[in-house]
Every structure is written in structure tokens, then in C-alpha cells.
Amino acid sequence: MKPLSLLLSVVALGLASTVSAGPAVIECWFVEDAGRGQLSKKPAALLLRQGPGSPPPRPDLEPELYLKVHDPAGALLAAFRQYPRDAPAPRCEMSHYIPLPASPDWVSGLTPEQRCPRALDGKWLMVSMSSPVLSLSSFLQPQSEPQLEPALITMATAVLTVITHTPAPRIRLGQDALLDLSFAYVPPTSKAAISLAPGPPPFGLEWRRQHLGKGHLLLAATPGLSGQVPAAREGAVAFAAWDDDEPWGPWTGNGSFWLPAVQPFQEGTYLATVHLPYLQGQVAMDLAVQKSPKVSLTPAPLVWAAPGEAPPELLCLVSHFYPSEGLEVEWELRGGPQGRFQKAEGQSWHSALSHHADGSVSLSAHLQLPPVTTEQHGARYACRVHHPSLPALGRRSEITLQVAGLSGPSLEDGVGLFLSAFLLLGLIKALGWAAAHLAASRDSTQKVTVLLPHLSLLVVSPPPTPHSRARPQAWWASQGLGIHTDLSNPATKNILHLLPWV
Missing domain, CATH: 1.20.5 (Single alpha-helices involved in coiled-coils or other helix-helix interfaces)
Structure with missing residues (x-):
């Protein structure tokens, strides 16, 4: 049974890998300059993997634009391995690329000779993909001639690939943001690898933010290089390093970015660039700051009204949310004469926005209801709020209308x-x-000092005996007032001798 179980496990693993391997072919558009400020577009395709046999024919494509990708680092296959089946296909564009040295001064150490090596000769293609799941850029070095297979196809090698799995992060106001970034690199030819020093090469990492037409350099790092780099801004930190140290590659690296306590002014497009000698891979992430509103409805929990009179004005407070755009407030009535959901009648208006220290805003929505009837007894009025930070159904708060005289x-x-x-x-x-x-x-104090001469009754209890060691006690009674005293006190004895006995 063990060999059979092992065989079934292997088959199940193979099926799972097939299911989660992602799309085999990525459809693209090849974009190039057509002159006079115009762009031309041609269909293209990337064959990431294929089943047994020859590549499927694509007579609709030019052979130079039907590319079978060789991915030594496995970065492209890994990026699409867990691609959700229900996710839309990524948008893909392809264009020619010319290797050039990096422009920032702090990465000039990557190209000290200022001459492009012969290993980078030939044609280069830059591929950019974006979707709600990922965003990537990859530099392909195609062969000069298409392969004469049953389907004409061009072989291309992925040299540098930069990927992020957070293309559109949504960060709660005041929380930290972690933007994912990984990259992979393999020397373009074996001769280029031998001519370089063994181990992963130095690289430069750059994070910038663009918002409302302005750009800001937030962080720069040059692992493996010596030199001055600009200081990080806004507390930004990057994990810039190669993940392995193979002598001749391929190598994978990490450049994830951490930004603490995000505020509204920090939203925008974040550009992450990985600089290698003459190759610069870049991906973009659109960071948005959000905070869900709190919704409360007053007066609560009940609104009382007499038939023919208008209930008190309803106030829906929508507090501490961000951004201010995209907020919608709806008034609903459940119950009443129709007994079902309907739009509430009445005059409604909104207040102006109130701004808070943390960047969030608040407003109040008002609804003045018309005079009520007896049929509206028990109806529920609700304030429903829609905002980009909330689920599709929004958030609501409701109250119940009670008509006076219809219920105890x-x-x-x-x-x-x-x-x-x-x-x-x-x-x-x-x-x-x-x-x-x-x-x-107050009265007892006065009677002890004033009424004492008028005492007319002395009761001794219990009666003293010759062998009793207990101190004799006496209670005086006069005018309904009980006063307790001690007979062993000499002063008390003198007073008792002066009183008449009964």
C-alpha cells in the first residue's frame, strides 16, 4: 500500500501544480514610435510554458513577436504560479529597449567605465505587465532569428525581472505600509558571467513618490557600493539585499519598502526602480489611504410623534473617515404602509466637512420627515452610508418610529x-x-442637661445582689425620654439621694 499511496501523492501534487501554474500564454501589445507623435500597436504573445509537443501555432502573430521565454531565475513562472483564476488577465505591453547607464549620481559606481559591454549587444525588449494582483517589468534578450519549428517562434531570455504583489495597496489611516518588491537577475550570456567577479553584483534601489504632479525621492540604497546616498525621508526603510550568493547566478533579491504611520499626504504613485549596470527595472504601485466612517443616528432609540405631526429631525453623523470623496448618504424606510423597503420621503441636506487633526473628516446628514400617520407606527428609518473603504452594502444605523397613542x-x-x-x-x-x-x-443633649431635675421614676434592672460583681445600672424615664447611666459613678449616687423614690 505504501508504493500506491506514494504514487497517488505524486499524481495529486502534479495535478495541483498544473492547476496553480497560472496562464501559459500572456497576450501583449507591441508598441513603437510611428513618427509625428503617433504610436503603432501590434499583437504579441509570451509563451511562458508549454505542454508536451511543439508550441501551439500562432499565424496571427509575426514570428519576432511570438516569444518563447526562457526564465533561468524562475521569476516569471513564480509570479503567475498562484495567479487567481477569477482575476482578469494582466495588461501587457512590449517595446524596444536600449541599455543605458543609470542617470542618478549616487549609482554612478555601477558603470565606472561608461562603456556598454559587448555582452549587451543586440536587440532588447522591455515587457511591462499590470493587474490587480501583480505588477512587473522584465528585460528580454531575444535571439536574432526565429526558430524553425512547426510554429515559427522566437526564443528570448529573461535577464532582469522586477515584481510587486502589492500593485494597489489600501492602507488604513495611521497604520504602517509595507510595499512588496522582489527582483531576479541572470547574466545575459555565459561569457558575461565569466568576465564578472563571482557572486551577485552590486545594485541600486530607489523608491520615489509622485502625487499631484510632484515627485519626491524617499529612499536610495546601494548594497555592495561605496558612496554617498541621499538620506531617507519620512522614516522610510527598505530591505535591500540579494537573497542568495551563487557564484554565477541566477540571483534573486528583495527591495520591499516600509513606511510608518501613513498619513493622507503620503498617498500617490510609488515607483520602485532596481538599477543594474545599463539595466533599470521599474514597477509602479498606487497607494491609497483610507479610513472607514462611523455612523450614528439620533434621536435614538425611538422617535415619538402624534398623528398628523412631524417627528423630530433625524441627524445621521458620519464621523472620522477618509478620503472625503466618494461618500454617499441614503435615507431608507422599512415598514410603514407598504411594509417593505423604500426610499424615505422628506427634506434632506448635508453639513460642511469638519477636519480633524489626523487628516480624517466628518459631516452630518439631516432629514426632516413629513407628518406621520397611524399606518407608520413601527416603521424603521435608516441612514445608509457608502464609502470606498466600506463593503458594497455600506454601513447603516436605524431607529424605530412610534406614533403616540397606539402602544402602551x-x-x-x-x-x-x-x-x-x-x-x-x-x-x-x-x-x-x-x-x-x-x-x-440635639434634643437628647438638651434634656440631659435641663430636664434632669424633673426626673420622677428610677428603675434599677437587674436588681443588684450581694455577690454580684456586675456594676449596677439604672434607667431614668421622664417625658418619654430614656437615659442610661451608671450607678457606680459617685456623682450619679449623689444625685439619686436627692431624688424622690416611687
Whole structure:
């Protein structure tokens, strides 16, 4: 059974790999300058992988634009291996490319000789792809002549590929942003690899932001090079390094970007550029800052109105959201005469935006309802808010309309009234007890000092015995006032001798 289980596992793994291998062919457009400011477009295709047999024929394509891609680093295949089936096909453009040295001064050390090596001779193609799932650019070095296979096709090698899996990040206001970036490089020819020092080459990494027509350099790094680079701005950090150190390649690297506590002014298009000698791969990411609104509706929880009168004005507070664009407020009525969902009637308006210190904004939406009828008893009014940061259904808050005279107090109302009465009665009793205690204390003090000569009754209890060690006690009673004293006190004995006994 073990060999059979192993065989089934291998078959299942192969099927899973086939399912998750992604698209085999990427359809592109080849774009070139047609003169006089015009561009011409021709269909092209990239064959990333093929099944058994020869490549499928494409008579609709020119042989130079039907490319079978050799990907030694595996970056393109890895990028599309987990491409979702329901995701739209990536937009792909292809154009000619001329290797040139990098323009920034801080990466001039990459090309000290200022001469393009012979290994970079020949034709070069730059491929750019973008989709909601990924964005990439790749430099292909095609062979000079198409292959004479059953389908005419041109072989091309992927030399430098730059990829991001966060092409359109949505960052919550105040949270950190992590923008993914990876790249792969293989020397274009074996002769070029031998002529270079073993190990991954030095490179330059650049992150820029473009927003509202302005560009800012946020971070520059040159791993493997010595020289001055511009200081990072806005607390930006990049993880710039090669992931392996193979002597002759291919090599994969990481240039992911971290930006702390993102604020509204930091949204825009982020350009990540990987500089290698005479090759510059770049991808773009559109970062948007968002914050979901809080929605509250007042008066709540119930709105009371008499038949023929207008209920109180409804106020829907939409607070602390960003951006201000794309906000929609709808008023809904559920129940009432129709007993179903419908648009609420009445006069509605919005307040002006209120700006907060963190960059978020707030506004209030108002609705003045028309006079109510008895059929509207129990109807629910809702304020529904739509915003780009919310799901498609938006966010809502609702209240219930009660028409006076159509329903008695609820159980909750009765419990609330009982508790209120109980607490009020307890408070009154406590105040009365405190007042009585204060008055009694004042009266007892006066009667001890003033009424003592008028005492007419002395009761001794328990009666003292010759062998009793207990101190005799006495209680005087006069005019309804009980006063306790100690018979062993000499002063008390003198007073008792002067009193008449009964």
C-alpha cells in the first residue's frame, strides 16, 4: 500500500501544480514610435510554458513577436504560479529597449567605465505587465532569428525581472505600509558571467513618490557600493539585499519598502526602480489611504410623534473617515404602509466637512420627515452610508418610529420607571432618617442637661445582689425620654439621694 499511496501523492501534487501554474500564454501589445507623435500597436504573445509537443501555432502573430521565454531565475513562472483564476488577465505591453547607464549620481559606481559591454549587444525588449494582483517589468534578450519549428517562434531570455504583489495597496489611516518588491537577475550570456567577479553584483534601489504632479525621492540604497546616498525621508526603510550568493547566478533579491504611520499626504504613485549596470527595472504601485466612517443616528432609540405631526429631525453623523470623496448618504424606510423597503420621503441636506487633526473628516446628514400617520407606527428609518473603504452594502444605523397613542409602555419602560421610583423613595427615606437622627441627637443633649431635675421614676434592672460583681445600672424615664447611666459613678449616687423614690 505504501508504493500506491506514494504514487497517488505524486499524481495529486502534479495535478495541483498544473492547476496553480497560472496562464501559459500572456497576450501583449507591441508598441513603437510611428513618427509625428503617433504610436503603432501590434499583437504579441509570451509563451511562458508549454505542454508536451511543439508550441501551439500562432499565424496571427509575426514570428519576432511570438516569444518563447526562457526564465533561468524562475521569476516569471513564480509570479503567475498562484495567479487567481477569477482575476482578469494582466495588461501587457512590449517595446524596444536600449541599455543605458543609470542617470542618478549616487549609482554612478555601477558603470565606472561608461562603456556598454559587448555582452549587451543586440536587440532588447522591455515587457511591462499590470493587474490587480501583480505588477512587473522584465528585460528580454531575444535571439536574432526565429526558430524553425512547426510554429515559427522566437526564443528570448529573461535577464532582469522586477515584481510587486502589492500593485494597489489600501492602507488604513495611521497604520504602517509595507510595499512588496522582489527582483531576479541572470547574466545575459555565459561569457558575461565569466568576465564578472563571482557572486551577485552590486545594485541600486530607489523608491520615489509622485502625487499631484510632484515627485519626491524617499529612499536610495546601494548594497555592495561605496558612496554617498541621499538620506531617507519620512522614516522610510527598505530591505535591500540579494537573497542568495551563487557564484554565477541566477540571483534573486528583495527591495520591499516600509513606511510608518501613513498619513493622507503620503498617498500617490510609488515607483520602485532596481538599477543594474545599463539595466533599470521599474514597477509602479498606487497607494491609497483610507479610513472607514462611523455612523450614528439620533434621536435614538425611538422617535415619538402624534398623528398628523412631524417627528423630530433625524441627524445621521458620519464621523472620522477618509478620503472625503466618494461618500454617499441614503435615507431608507422599512415598514410603514407598504411594509417593505423604500426610499424615505422628506427634506434632506448635508453639513460642511469638519477636519480633524489626523487628516480624517466628518459631516452630518439631516432629514426632516413629513407628518406621520397611524399606518407608520413601527416603521424603521435608516441612514445608509457608502464609502470606498466600506463593503458594497455600506454601513447603516436605524431607529424605530412610534406614533403616540397606539402602544402602551413596553416592559423595558416599566422596569425603568420602577427602578427610578425605587431609587427616589430610598433617597427620600435616607434624607428623612438623617434629619430625624440629627434632631434626636440635639434634643437628647438638651434634656440631659435641663430636664434632669424633673426626673420622677428610677428603675434599677437587674436588681443588684450581694455577690454580684456586675456594676449596677439604672434607667431614668421622664417625658418619654430614656437615659442610661451608671450607678457606680459617685456623682450619679449623689444625685439619686436627692431624688424622690416611687
